[in-house]
Amino acid sequence: MTSELVATLLKYAVMFGVFINVAPIMNWVERRACAYIQDRPGPNRVGPLGLFQPLADAAKFLFKEDVTPAAADKLLYLMAPVLALLPAFTTFVIIPFGPDLTIDGRTIPLVVAPVETGVLLFLALSSLAVYSLVLAGYASNNKFSLIGGIRASAQLISYELALTLSVLAVLLPVNSFRLADIVAYQQAHVWNFIPQILGFFVFLVASFAETNRLPFDLPEAESELIAGFHTEYSAMRFAAFFQAEYTNMAALAALGVTLFFGGWSLPGVHISGWLGAVVGLATLVAKICVCMGVFVWVRWTFPRFRYDQLMRLGWKVLLPLSILNLILVAVMTLAGWL
């Protein structure tokens, strides 16, 4: 009992370490990549290549004045950033990051929470993320924030459907909700993005929308809404939203990588024991990094959608496509082609 608890805490610590560092690193990557795409230098003063820029930003956030608007709904205003961080730092508990480890004859699966409802838990927890945006928008008592919050809720609900359905399609041939089983399946067969390319694209587009990234960043479209739901937030609270956004991105990237690109596994590589765990974790992180790179690349390449276009895309294109994908996969599974 106790040793299990310790193992779980250790595993959580590992994953936490990975995911908490995403935000500062990605911040730097994003700004440099954006600068590169826009043909300008970008932050390059603090440290070599501007590598210490995130640290400087963090320091700045720490020392800035924390403003709470006078007309804000205080309690909800304080709660919103916390609610943003909560799902962000819980969803990754179901992501497996290596082969089973055997210590003292005891098998330890390298997942923080090896529960049967795996993916469902991820979806359930990530669906709670919307509350932070809505509440932030509402509590700020600012019309731009409110509009941002309303947009966020509508957008997240709409794209969650397509996302969930594309994830479901992956589960069909595997016959399990556990991500570890999905990884094992991909090890035994082929990475899922090959047979389920349609589902992968639906997942990709929906995850852009779920993370409120360009081209779907309507809840915080600066040309229309200043900064959307977090207009009134400053200092550490703003940093919390920032952190949550990048952590969510990383978590979705981890899910995507696990569902479609073999997770921690590499084709043809079967290493077990501690070395396997390390290689697995490294592989997973590497894959996540590539995925995040795509996020950044897309963000600085595509223009923003109009709100009605966004809704139309979600309901009239992605949802039917994901249903089609589900049916196709179901038929293929029944026919034994998968």
Next chain:
Amino acid sequence: METLIFLIFAALAVASSLVVVIHRSPVYATMSLVVTLFSVAVLFVLLGAPFLGALQILIYAGAIVVLFLFVIMLLNLQKEGESAGRRRGQIWVAIPGALIFIGMVGLVFWRAGAPDLQPLTPELVSLKGLATALFSDYLLPFEIVGLLLLVAVIGATVAARRAPDAAEGTGLPPREDFVAEDTARKEARS
């Protein structure tokens, strides 16, 4: 351990549900409902229904309640004002009624004693059993529920459509008429 978890989340559920009912602001009420739903989801897991727990959060907390919040913001609902005097009576009947109800149920359980829970069997927890039952014995209800959802989607779309008078041929009376009819009736009565 289990008892402790139960007690914590039961208390949380009761407290947050009280907030749902008592708090004047719809947003706070809604947020407390999320807490209640979450606690109940934990209890589901405790009872050996992890799938339902996840669904509870995914569907209820993740979608239905967000819909509530969305509508609250869309309509920009404020706190309820002072309630009109003659409606007070309702409260003074409802609360004792509820207390009697709880007393009654409590008395029944007190009399019946408290048998321990059945031990958790793997069959009960397994998703496969649930799914098999759902898609064989309960296939017809399942399909009917699917149909119901479809009907609800269509109904909601039609009902929430902006300005019925702009959409010709819906068979709905134009809004002005509706209001005018109402006023006319009130005048006729007074």
Next chain:
Amino acid sequence: MLDLLWLIPILPLAGAAVNGLLGRRFPKALVTAVGVGAPLLSLLVALGCLWKFSQGSLGSSSNGDAYNQVLYAWTAGDLSIPVAFLLDHLSAVMLFIVTFVGFLIHVYSAGYMAHEEGYSRYFAYLNLFMAAMLLLVLGNNYLVMFVGWEGVGLCSYLLIGFYYDQPFPPYAGKKAFIVNRIGDFAFLVGMFALFAKLGTLSYGEVFTKIAAEPGHVVMGLPLASFVALCFFVGAMGKSAQIPLYVWLPDAMAGPTPVSALIHAATMVTAGVYMVVRSNVIYQLAPGVSQFVAVIGAATAIFAATIAIAQTDIKKVLAYSTVSQLGYMFLAAGLGAYSAALFHVMTHAFFKALLFLGSGSVIHAMGGEQDMTKMGGLRKYMPSTFRTYVIGALAIAGIPPLAGFFSKDEILHSAAANGQWILWAVGLITAGLTAFYMFRSVFLTFFGTFRGTHEQEHHLHEPPPSMTIPLWILAAGAVVAGFVGVPKVLGGIDRFHLWLEPVLYHPAGVEAAEHEMAAGMEWLLILIAVGVAVAGILLARRMYGGNAGLANGRTWAERFPTLHRVLANKYYVDEIYDALIVKPLAGLSRFFWKWIDSGLIDGSINAGAYATELTGEFGRLSTTGNVRTYALYFFLGVILLGCWIAFG
């Protein structure tokens, strides 16, 4: 090959889905490709299956090699319904008719409907219709048949009301649907009875069980009789028999190819198919069979007499269809199931031909359907004329065309059974058929043109996509009869042998086929042909020549009452209106004026004062606020709970 059987109904269904959902955005050529291609593929698959099937079973006398394909069992709780297809000797014949004639009509439609609005909608309906009919034919139990049965009902409603922007077609569509519902209801009741007593709806099991367990009784009737009666009422609706035939003439409001499809090849024959399919049940219910025969004969002659006085070319064909269907039921009622189905097949050819021919005429006339405004079309539309005459000769029963053989077999079976009255009725009907068909031929194609100058200028032969189906069907109308040449004419009645495996012969009752003397048989054939020829000659005498129409009018004036009665279709619609609709409305009015306004309202008004007084008090509890009521409800629940828990 046979395991592709399921494709046959699915292909048109897919065509319907594609055209129905996306057709409006497709270019016309693509709509045509999908709409005609789906039935073509279906036809090819069907031909493949039939070829394979006949390989295995030609000449064999058992039905053991019927092919059963179980697709899927729809299960909910205890109820399990197999969705399964059956290809046996009976459904094979129907399969051929439906896919072949149906495909030709699709081709024809591509030409006929080319300039109409709603082209893709039309093809979607038409394909759906095919799919439903194929489902009906191929199903291996009554429930699947019923799904198809309802499907063709729905599609007939959609297609008859195709021109929904005009006043009459939607009305006709509704009429067809409602009248059909009456029959469908009986069909349902029959199915319920079967299921309740035998616990199954699959053909094989039903037939075995119903023969093996004669003890079941439903509402005082033996199960077989009850079911046979119910099914026949269902067939009455679908196959337009007295008294439920009224929808069919009105159904001519749809586009003409639809009339051909519904009233020739497919839908109306569903009833006959069902009776033949259920021949086991009918054999076990001789009384009902006799009833079927009488109704069939009555319908045959009744509709034939009406057809004589119609001036609308499609109405003539419609009543002729009703009359021919009567023939089929006459045969089925006499136990000559193979003759009935044989007539279904030959009728499919020549009636589709006639309808499509009339469609060509109407197309050329710019929508005009009144024969009194036509005439002399022979020289403008030679192909149409020739094929139409072939069809008319076939339906009139002139040897060696298809109609001769099938009609002769029906008359023969009547005579062989000693039912001389029915025989006479059939004979007279045959004469009348020849007469009114050639009346329409003479009025339409001979004499001088009686339409407007503009119409005359516009007259033309239709495009090849319309004439080619005509010629193919004409060929069919000529040769289709040769599969059933009776023994007395030197044939072996191949068709009868083919169907033999699906027909039931009750033990103990040895073949009811009375052998007749060859001379007697020859005599009957000669009489029948003579009557037909006489009908044609009479038509020529009355309507031939340039003054055909005027000549006919003089004849009509000679018997004014008779003509009026016939022209008004025996006033059946009016009688239904007077006997059913009006009394119903009257009864309703009585209830409204006297019972409701007088008695009920009166008593209410009397009690109103007391009520008002009570209400003044009751009002206090009735706040108009739903939550107050909910509160009462809650308190009630608590009381009830306490009573249950502690009482």
Next chain:
Amino acid sequence: MSSVPVSWYLMLAALLFAIGTVGALTRRNGISIFLSIELMLNAANLTLVAFSRQLNDHTGQLVVFFVMAVAAAEAAVGLALFIAVFRARRTIDVNRLNLMRG
């Protein structure tokens, strides 16, 4: 491992149900009434799951599944109705929606 008696769950459900009922009967804001009804549904779900555990039978869980689906449908339609009512009358205070009061 000590386990919680089933009656505790049922008692909790009864408590939640009673609270929900009071809310549904006394709140005037349409949305709040809806929230209270969701509360009642959840209480019912809790009893169903508890009995499902006690009887070691899936049926209770299945019914909860259906309840959730129906609740989703109810919420969608109900909220749409509220939006429609709000458009027409500028309020969703149920005390002012008294068309039933002759």
